Structures are given as structure tokens and as C-alpha cells.
Amino acid sequence: MTDFKEPITFRRGVTLKNRLLMSPMTTEMSFYNGIVTDNDIRYYENRAAGVGAIITGAMNVAPLGKGWHGAPGIFDDKFIAGLKRLTDAVHAKGAKIFLQLHHAGRMTNSAVLWGAQPLAPSAVAAERPGAEVPRAMTAEEVLDTIEAFKQGAFRAIEAGFDGVELHGANTYLIQQFFSPHSNRRTDEWGGTLEKRYHFIDRLVATVTEAIDQEGPRDFIVGYRFSPEEYETPGIRMDDTEYLIKHLRETTLDYLHLSMNDLRRKSVSDAYQEKPIMAYIHEFIAGKIPLIGVGGIQTTQDVDDTLTNAEMAAVGTSLLIDPNWAEKTLAGKGDMIRTRADLPQEDNVDRDAGGTLWEFVHHMRPDKNY
């Protein structure tokens, strides 16, 4: 098992001082136009001491990629100045910071998009209450979207980030191209499993090649994915095995699993012998480092994660206690503030804006991130 206090160096040169990362967690605190607020900056700065790196919450690469009110954008140069203040604040605390590049696809609505219809691989609504039917992208829009991810990566460089993470998880656009539920296309971008992978293939190649040719040294590219969907048809572990066995042959710097329980088992009968994370780690076969995640609270949870991954991402525990990583590194687990220490829901002071506990609950149940 890897020691979480050990540094790790990625293929493109960035070194993390330890294996603990802050998992991407959007907070809906940016201005209406996608520019980050001082609250966004303080939120990350307060959690930066201790962790090897922060992965930001999702930032949309195109105006129609916006997933919710208060989302930060990365589709225009106007965002760079605010984001530079964010990266400076985090670097001053000794952590690296990666920007999560995002497009919501059909997982948004026309209210968030100022009246526009959401854009997706196919005109198929998500299976959730109130979901709108999106418009299917034209072939030109597919290519424009790949270009938008690339431009987002270059703005991240300008803004002082150490890397980008392609948000291929949690049912958003990149995953929508891979999913047989949301991708019913019959052109080169859909149909067979190979064609559903085509968008990811082009996206990863476009961004990594552009960074290698025109970007600086020491700027990394990671990829986040969800292993399974619950819809039928939907992504199952067989599809994910295909995905990972192709992604492991790319020059990505890391892969990042998205899951809410590090010990979770698959919904497929054929994959019941061990947790999903163990299967994923096997599929990768040591070719690219993996970030594991899902309900990490204790040092034991970190150690368990690192039996099947090279790094551990921590979300909710860092929301509840911004000093979680420092306390964990110092062996002071007993001083960590936990869910049990938070006020119960019936103690919530709504006039004062609610408690952190309410915030966590408000953010989680109806959204996929």
C-alpha cells in the first residue's frame, strides 16, 4: 500500500507533496456571468493547507455548457484575472490546483441558459423530474465543443493553474457521448461502443497534444469518469472496462474515479468479487495513476483507498472541516470535526443562510455534479 504522505510526480512533471487531494466540489458562489467571487477564492484558500492539490469544482467551457446558477466559467478571457487571484491564493498555501473543465450537456435547463435550449449528443431527456429535451448537436458543434475544452485548458495555463481535469463523470456532456442512453447518434459520434468512445478519444488527443506542442512543461491533464449508470440502456462495467483500457493507452497524467463510496460494489452480476475501485485499478494495469474517492473520513479510509489507487480525493470531509488534511497528516484524527459535530437540520437558522450541514444536503441530493 502507498503511504499517503509520499509525494507523487505526474508524467508531465508536476509533483504533489502528498497523495491527498480536495475532490472537485462546486459551490454555486460565482457571479451571474461566471466570474469567481471573493467567496470562491476564500473557499479554496481555506482548504489548501495540507492537501497535495485541489481540483476545482466544474467550470463551463462554453456558455451553453453552464449547469447551474452560480457556476464559474472558463469560456472567455474575462475569467482569467479572477482565476489568477484564486491560483495565487492556493499556491501561497503550498498546494497545486487543477481546473475541472466541464460542459453540462443535457444536465441543465433553459432557465440557467437564459432561455436557450440545452445542447447534447441526442435529443433525449435525462431520466430525472423536470428534465428538458435537449437539442442534438450538429457535427460542427461537436468539433466546436472539443475546441472549447482545448481553449479552456489554455486559459487555465494563463490563470496559473497546474493542470486541468476533463469532467467525463456524473452524467455530464463527455459521459453523455459515451452513454447509450444519451447518445443515439448514427453518425461517426454514435452507434457502436467504439463510436460512442469517439468523442472522448478526440477530446483527450486534442487537449493532450495541444498542451504538449504549445503549452508549458509541468502542466498536467487528468480525466474523471463514472463507472456505471442506472438507466437502461446505460453505461455498465463492461463499457467502463473498454473505456479504461483505451484511456490507459493515452498520455493522460491521471484517471479519477467518481463515486460516493470507496467500497461500493458494481450493479453488474459479473463484477461482484471486489469493490468497483479494485476492478478499475486492475483495468488500468499500472499505466496511469488513479485517484480514488468516496466517503473518506478517517486515516483508515485513506489507507483503504490507497490499496486500489495511487491518490485519494476527499470531498465532504473537507467541506465540514477545512483543516481535515492538516489534522490527518499530523495524526490528529481525533480533532477532526465530523458530520456528528454539525448542527442537526432542525437547528438550522434559515435567516442566517443555513448551516454547512444544510449546504451539503442542499447540494447533493438532486444534482449529479
Ligand SMILES: Cc1cc2nc3c(=O)[nH]c(=O)nc-3n(C[C@H](O)[C@H](O)[C@H](O)COP(=O)(O)O)c2cc1C
Ligand atoms: C457539494 C458538492 C459539490 C460537488 N461538485 C462536484 C463537481 O463540481 N465536479 C465533480 O466531479 N464532482 C463533484 N462532486 C462530487 C465530489 O467530487 C465527490 O466525488 C463526492 O462528493 C464523493 O466524495 P466525498 O464522499 O468525499 O464527498 C460534488 C460533491 C459535493 C458534495
